[in-house]
Amino acid sequence: MAKVVSLDNLLASVAARRSEAAPWLGALIDAASEKFAHVGLPNRRIEAWRYSDLAKALHETVKVESDLDAPPALAEACVAAFENGVLDDSKSSYCAMGAQSLRKVLAEKDSPFAGIIGRINPQADHPIINLNTALMEEGLVLHVPKGVTLATPLHLRFNWSGVDAASADGRHLRILVVLDEDAEATLFESHDGAPSFATVVTELSLAPNSKLTHVRLENFAAAARQTAATVGSVGEKAAYRGFYFSQGGHFARHEALMKLAGEEADARIDAAYMVADKRHCDNTTVMDHAVPNTTSTQVFRGVLAGSSRGVYQGCVKVAQAAQKTDARQLSRAMLLSHRAEIVTKPELEIFADDVKCSHGATAGELDANALFFLRARGIPEAEARAMLVEAFLIEAMDTVENEAMRAIVIACAHTWMLRHAGEASHVE
Template structure:
């Protein structure tokens, strides 16, 4: 006889379960969306928050970390929109869609500024109108249970749906900004659905920022379909407040000869987790997935990705750089899966970490699962301190120690940043990294 023992729910899990029940009772919607929300609720009731007993979460134990769950915020008003401004980076020449405390700000968004051929709808509008974009919701969800994603789906409602018409070369980036400017802790659950048509090209920028000292929780998911021959450049800047919890999920599908260039910068939040689930559905597609993490104090930052090569001829490149100071904890978990039919796959993954303190900790877990026999795949991980000989060289040329350290750290991160092709966005990333380094040096 087999006995399955489930641990009692924590206070936070009880609060989340009650909030899910109340939300579904009052705003579940109808048809497929209601079914999705109820299924997500049932999954959460069965599995709860992931703990270190779950392999994918062994380094980021949410069951132990999350002690309470703030209420969701009401719709933003004029005051909140104005307060959000300092937390929204200026993205040159971009059309902006703004979320304040996890709620779409129609006053702070500029849907009319989007390029011709790019359509954006509030997610609730797309659902109510039966727009085909709403049919894509949860279509790319991983088969394995993901706690934060289940909550995002259970509280589904706020978000935006984007369509880029076939053949369109969008002249302006789309900036999706998330700001938590309030002094009261709230929870935000937002969803972005993007469908890029055949042969189209678009640049997407996501930013996340909020007030320090406020224990808000930000949970955002993106479902991105890149059509045959389409190109998507995605830049993500996570600078949440120093007491916040941040959960981000990217679900990605690449068509034939499609191309994705992703860069994710993480340097905010007390605890942050970014999950990437990418699947190659068309032959000869390419994904360049790169990022940089900077953490100090007692910050915990986790990047976890699974790249699934399901068809032949795909190419993926993953490069992540991590800089840890003080008692910070970094996590990188990356898996490349090559299916039996995915011959001629070329996949390379590398995680490199720079530890600026003897107390900093980095956990690396790169993996390969290969079921084909004609492939080129590799992975690696390194962790170490600053090169003392290089530091001595710079100091011998008259540079103060802090400036010498900053130069070496910038050079370390620059290898990943240089893959961002848009010069304005590359400069924005360098500016944000430099700001972090200057604060640390102060």
């Protein structure tokens, strides 16, 4: 059984962590600790968490599976292997591209990253980011100098298994990626196993004309409880290309909080999620257009079976000065069960008048006409349904340009279909 994580344990850990922090980190931890203590763990009384009650999920007892999938292997990548929330140097090769462990950076008396950590597109009242800031000690820092293009991807591999995956105060990891002007990098982030409770915050700083490709894969076991946030600032003519894939968990939430801070900045997120059993999967995004002539695109596609629950909250913010903004968001969900649930909450907050902004959301079952067409040509019903599900998702998966990463994502989708063929073969 997974351990129960309590607010009292978290607050005690926050106090202990403060006493060990480097001097330059003290003020940051103090501010985050105070704000977290005031708000506590997120629950349905907080509007942004109305459909995802973390406090309730952490007090529920869940059975942890013993048979877990092995984490994916990405050939020719530099690896940062985190085993149960601890960076394992014996399984890692991140030093080859100049990355450093967060533990080492936080221990430095005068770190060059002191003015960056916790200050990229700050989310002052975010309870989970504040908790993570107060307790972070494991993680990774990657700095790509001006004009450098990293030839190989960085694979951030998070794996949770065995008794060490459980903790009374959870595990809290921080990733910092800084791209200087004209730099390029590719980040592959995979999450496997069943953490009893983990928070992962990834901070991205993209300087002018830089480009980051970010593929994020959640292949959790059913008992996993994790909430994560990708917080980014995209500079002038810089580009962020994100692809997210998730199978949910007992509680799985990922937020993409991107600020388009320079003119002609562009952010695009494509996502696919496949959720079954009684799993919960929350995708929440905020695209903050702060200056003129910026663009953003969000396309999320979900397949839900069994008694699963999916949440998509997508917000586009356009500041008064951000004229000529072009922002689009779309959520499409396919329900394979009458017991499955999708909650969609698109939002536009526009304070400029010369913009192009749109949002759309659809939810429905498999196309009966398409299913009849395939069945009439001799294709068995289960296979026909699987083909339609794949066709629904393949457009999102095709946006992954790296062939090896795309193959891993498609393999995860195929495995999901095999495991949940019974739920996908008919509408319950």
